[in-house]
């Protein structure tokens with residue numbers, strides 16, 4: 001069965017075909033680093049780490065780039081509350097984010113570009129947009145001219161009326177309330193850089209486009225982020241890309257669901273978040289990771305602390321079962337184990353091929369462990385077959401130290 005991936009743009013599961021196989025260009029929108037990582041981040045980065053691992057398992061050569069948004073009004077605000085510089089606050093949060101992700105078993109990216117290191121590239125992109133007529137400068141700001149593109153609404157599937165929210169009312173010389181800022185005039189207390197339009201700072205959407213282009217060229221096979229990034233962030237990136245490469249900049253748009261608490265999205269702005277660093281004091285990263293994978297990545301997951309305790313027990317059983325398989329030297333089970341291993345592999349990979357359905361894949365893994373536990377005796381060869389199945393599954397899900 002081929003790998004089928006749900007693409008937000010076409011709203012369908014499509015067979016995965018990168019433009020230049022076996023190369024896969026993958027861009028994951030990184031966090032805005034005004035605080036350390038919370039569980040919502042863990043969900044997102046674990047989900048896309050498994051997608052990346054599975055693509056690699058299938059023989060693709062994945063180049064994954066994840067940015068850090070280290071220039072942002074929220075960073076400036078938190079830094080000033082704490083009496084530190086925005087750059088120091090961002091650097092500290094990036095360091096703790098990377099340490100948390102390492103504990104969660106997330107494989108390092110090919111590059112982690114930061115906005116503050118790419119101002120030159122971002123200004124170059126904005127200049128090119130102005131030259132192409134896709135952007136206009138007014139009073140030190142530069143806005144993207146949404147009316148010039150055909151991409152508006154093609155990712156979010158919203159109509160234009162629904163996109164206009166109060167804060168988008170025509171202001172600051174915008175031609176259209178939906179025109180978004182590519183460059184913002186400097187304000188007192190905010191970091192700023194010189195530009196052809198005066199001192200200022202870049203807008204969020206153009207940053208990701210400029211950084212992804214620098215490290216991955218003008219085509220992305222997979223672009224990932226949370227569902228909350230579809231609009232306006234990703235749709236705006238798509239509009240920017242249209243100015244440079246026309247249609248089809250990105251092959252597959254993947255968006256993960258939220259962690260919810262009492263059905264509300266976990267987020268810093270709602271103040272209901274659980275920090276990854278706090279959880280890591282109580283549970284190993286592997287257990288947190290396993291819990292995050294118990295739902296397919298597109299679904300919302302209700303936060304349940306009990307999940308970590310249950311998962312610890314399940315993982316202990318799996319490790320016992322793996323240890324037993326590795327040290328097996330008894331009588332053969334008469335084909336029983338071969339059948340269990342074969343059906344486990346088939347069902348596991350079928351689930352993963354179905355848009356990375358880790359929920360089903362983990363059920364298969366738990367059933368496998370239960371089946372192995374029931375077998376009294378196994379031969380060396382059978383033990384090896386069981387261990388190899390655990391190891392392959394572990395490589396894909398990032399478990400058992402793989």
Ligand SMILES: [Zn+2]
Nearest residue numbers: 029030208233
């Ligand atoms: Zn982004």
